Amino acid sequence: MKANAMGGRLLAGLLACCAVASAQGATGGAPDRMLEGRIEGRDHQTYRSLPFEVPAGTSRITVEFEYSGRERKTTVDLGLAGPDGFRGWSGGNKRRFTVSATDATPSYLPGPIAAGRWSLLLGFPNVRASSRDSYVARIWFDDHDGPEPPLRSGAAWYRGDLHMHDAHSDGSCASQSGQRVPCPLFLTVQKAAARGLDFISVTDHNTVSQANGLREMQPYFDRLLLIPGREITTFSGHGNLIGPVAPVDFRVGNPGVPDWNHLLRSVRNLEGVFSINHPVRPSGEVCMGCGWAPDPQVDYALVQAVEVVNGGDADTPYSGIPFWEGLLSAGHRITAIGGSDNHDPTLQAATPGSGEIGAPTTVVKADALSMPAILAGIRAGRVFVDVQGNGxxxxxxxxxxxxxxxxxxxxxxxxxxxxxxxxxxxxxxxxxxxxxxxxxxxxxxxxxxxxxxxxxxxxxxxxxxxxxxxxxxxxxxxxxxxxxxxxxxxx
CATH class of the missing domain: 2.70.50.30 (Coagulation Factor XIII, subunit A, domain 1)
Incomplete structure (x- = not known):
C-alpha cells in the first residue's frame, strides 16, 4: 500500500512537471490557474467540479488538461460551466479548448466571459478499482495561451487570399434546388483548399461570427491556414482588419467613433493587419461607402496595407495601385496586397467580374505557415501579388x-x-x-x-x-x- 502511494505521488509529480513543461512550450507562459488532483477507483462513473475564479475584464479562457492511467483504461471527460450556466462538454475528445465572446472550440459555446466562479467539470466513465492516477488542469486568461502551432514550419513563400465573404455577411450561391441562398462557409474553405492556397482570411462585413466555424474546420483543413478577419464597412470607406476577433465598434461618424483615426487607434494594439480595400471604387447605391473617403484624412502610420488589386480590377480605372503609389511617394511604408472579394465560391474565373477565390493571390514570405508569421510578413512588406492567381x-x-x-x-x-x-x-x-x-x-x-x-x-x-x-x-x-x-x- 505504501509502495502504491509512493508510486502515485511520483507519477503525479512527473505528470505535473511534464505537463507544465509541455504547456509552457505550447503556450509560451505559465498558466494563470493550475488545478491538480487524484483519480481513484471510487471515482468510477461519478462527476466532479473544480472551481476557479475568473477576474473581471477577462475576454478568453483556455484550458489544457492532462491525466495519467490511459494504459489502465482510466477515462476522464471534460466540460465547463460559468456563473451563467453550462458552457459545453467535450467528453474525452479534447485535451485543450478555449471559449470567448466571439468563438469557442467545438463542443463549447461562445459568449460573454463573466467574472466570478467558473468550474471545470470532470466525468469519470471508467476507473478501475485498483487505479491511483493524477490529473492537472492549466488555465490561461485572455490571450496568454499564445498562438496555435504552425501548420507548416520553415521560411517559404506562402500563397493566400485576404478578402472573401460567405453566409455570415453577403456571400451567396445556388442552393440544391437552384435558389439563391446565403452560401455556407464550408464551400469557401473547400474551394480555397482545392485552389491549392496556403492561407485565407474570411472577412465578413463588420462581424467575426465566422471565426467559430473557422475554428471548427481548422483541424480538418490541416494544410490551409484559416485566419479570421472582418471587412470594416463604413459610409466613408472599407478596410479589412485581419487576425483579431475582439469586438470593434465600426460606426464611424457615431459619437463613440467620431472618425477613422479614432477607430484605427482603437485596434492598433490587437496585433492584426489593417488594409484599405478597393480605395478608388465609386460610392453610391450600388456599393455604399466602397470608395476610400475618410474625413478628416487618416494617419497612415496606422495603416499596414492597401488592397491594390481587388478581384479583376487590375489594368482598370478601379485599380488601387496609383492610390498606393501616392502613399509611398508621400513617405508611407505600406504593403501592397490583393484580395478576390469573392462572394460566391462556386463561380469560375471565366465569369465576368466574379473574383474567383485566389485571384488575385497575395504571396507572403513568412517564417512559418501560422497567423503571426503571415501577418508579420505582410507588415514587413515581404509580399508580391499574383494578379491572376496563376499559382x-x-x-x-x-x-x-x-x-x-x-x-x-x-x-x-x-x-x-x-x-x-x-x-x-x-x-x-x-x-x-x-x-x-x-x-x-x-x-x-x-x-x-x-x-x-x-x-x-x-x-x-x-x-x-x-x-x-x-x-x-x-x-x-x-x-x-x-x-x-x-x-x-x-x-
Missing part, C-alpha cells in the same frame, strides 16, 4: 550596395553616386516583361526570354543621395499585369 509565378526582388543586400519591404542606404545593383528572380513568366518603377514612374522595361521558365534579371540604378522607392511589375506578352512587387526603399 506558378514567382517574384523576388532585391537591391544591394556596398556589400549589403535587402529585399522587398526593406531599406538600403546607398552613398550618393554609388551604384545600386538590383536583381529580379522570376518563375513562370516566360515571354513577359519587367517594368522597373521608381517613385511611381516606369524608368526601364526589360524583356523576358520566351523559352525559359526560370529567369534572373539584373539592372542597376545610381544613388543620388535622396529618398526613393524602387519596385517592379511583371506583364505578360499581351500587356496584362501578372505580378505586382513591393518596394525596396532607398534612404
Amino acid at each position: 506558378k509565378r514567382m517574384l523576388e526582388f532585391s537591391a544591394a550596395s556596398a556589400g549589403r543586400q535587402v529585399g522587398m519591404g526593406e531599406a538600403l542606404r546607398p552613398a550618393a553616386g554609388s551604384e545600386v545593383a538590383c536583381e529580379v528572380g522570376l518563375q513562370g513568366v516566360a515571354g513577359g516583361r519587367v517594368e522597373v518603377i521608381e517613385d511611381g514612374k516606369i524608368v526601364q522595361t526589360l524583356p523576358l526570354d520566351a523559352a525559359r521558365d526560370t529567369q534572373t534579371i539584373r539592372f542597376s540604378r545610381s544613388a543620388d543621395g535622396r529618398r526613393h522607392w524602387l519596385r517592379v511589375n511583371v506583364r505578360g506578352g499581351d500587356g496584362r499585369l501578372w505580378l505586382v512587387g513591393n518596394p525596396v526603399y532607398l534612404e
Whole structure:
C-alpha cells in the first residue's frame, strides 16, 4: 500500500512537471490557474467540479488538461460551466479548448466571459478499482495561451487570399434546388483548399461570427491556414482588419467613433493587419461607402496595407495601385496586397467580374505557415501579388550596395553616386516583361526570354543621395499585369 502511494505521488509529480513543461512550450507562459488532483477507483462513473475564479475584464479562457492511467483504461471527460450556466462538454475528445465572446472550440459555446466562479467539470466513465492516477488542469486568461502551432514550419513563400465573404455577411450561391441562398462557409474553405492556397482570411462585413466555424474546420483543413478577419464597412470607406476577433465598434461618424483615426487607434494594439480595400471604387447605391473617403484624412502610420488589386480590377480605372503609389511617394511604408472579394465560391474565373477565390493571390514570405508569421510578413512588406492567381509565378526582388543586400519591404542606404545593383528572380513568366518603377514612374522595361521558365534579371540604378522607392511589375506578352512587387526603399 505504501509502495502504491509512493508510486502515485511520483507519477503525479512527473505528470505535473511534464505537463507544465509541455504547456509552457505550447503556450509560451505559465498558466494563470493550475488545478491538480487524484483519480481513484471510487471515482468510477461519478462527476466532479473544480472551481476557479475568473477576474473581471477577462475576454478568453483556455484550458489544457492532462491525466495519467490511459494504459489502465482510466477515462476522464471534460466540460465547463460559468456563473451563467453550462458552457459545453467535450467528453474525452479534447485535451485543450478555449471559449470567448466571439468563438469557442467545438463542443463549447461562445459568449460573454463573466467574472466570478467558473468550474471545470470532470466525468469519470471508467476507473478501475485498483487505479491511483493524477490529473492537472492549466488555465490561461485572455490571450496568454499564445498562438496555435504552425501548420507548416520553415521560411517559404506562402500563397493566400485576404478578402472573401460567405453566409455570415453577403456571400451567396445556388442552393440544391437552384435558389439563391446565403452560401455556407464550408464551400469557401473547400474551394480555397482545392485552389491549392496556403492561407485565407474570411472577412465578413463588420462581424467575426465566422471565426467559430473557422475554428471548427481548422483541424480538418490541416494544410490551409484559416485566419479570421472582418471587412470594416463604413459610409466613408472599407478596410479589412485581419487576425483579431475582439469586438470593434465600426460606426464611424457615431459619437463613440467620431472618425477613422479614432477607430484605427482603437485596434492598433490587437496585433492584426489593417488594409484599405478597393480605395478608388465609386460610392453610391450600388456599393455604399466602397470608395476610400475618410474625413478628416487618416494617419497612415496606422495603416499596414492597401488592397491594390481587388478581384479583376487590375489594368482598370478601379485599380488601387496609383492610390498606393501616392502613399509611398508621400513617405508611407505600406504593403501592397490583393484580395478576390469573392462572394460566391462556386463561380469560375471565366465569369465576368466574379473574383474567383485566389485571384488575385497575395504571396507572403513568412517564417512559418501560422497567423503571426503571415501577418508579420505582410507588415514587413515581404509580399508580391499574383494578379491572376496563376499559382506558378514567382517574384523576388532585391537591391544591394556596398556589400549589403535587402529585399522587398526593406531599406538600403546607398552613398550618393554609388551604384545600386538590383536583381529580379522570376518563375513562370516566360515571354513577359519587367517594368522597373521608381517613385511611381516606369524608368526601364526589360524583356523576358520566351523559352525559359526560370529567369534572373539584373539592372542597376545610381544613388543620388535622396529618398526613393524602387519596385517592379511583371506583364505578360499581351500587356496584362501578372505580378505586382513591393518596394525596396532607398534612404
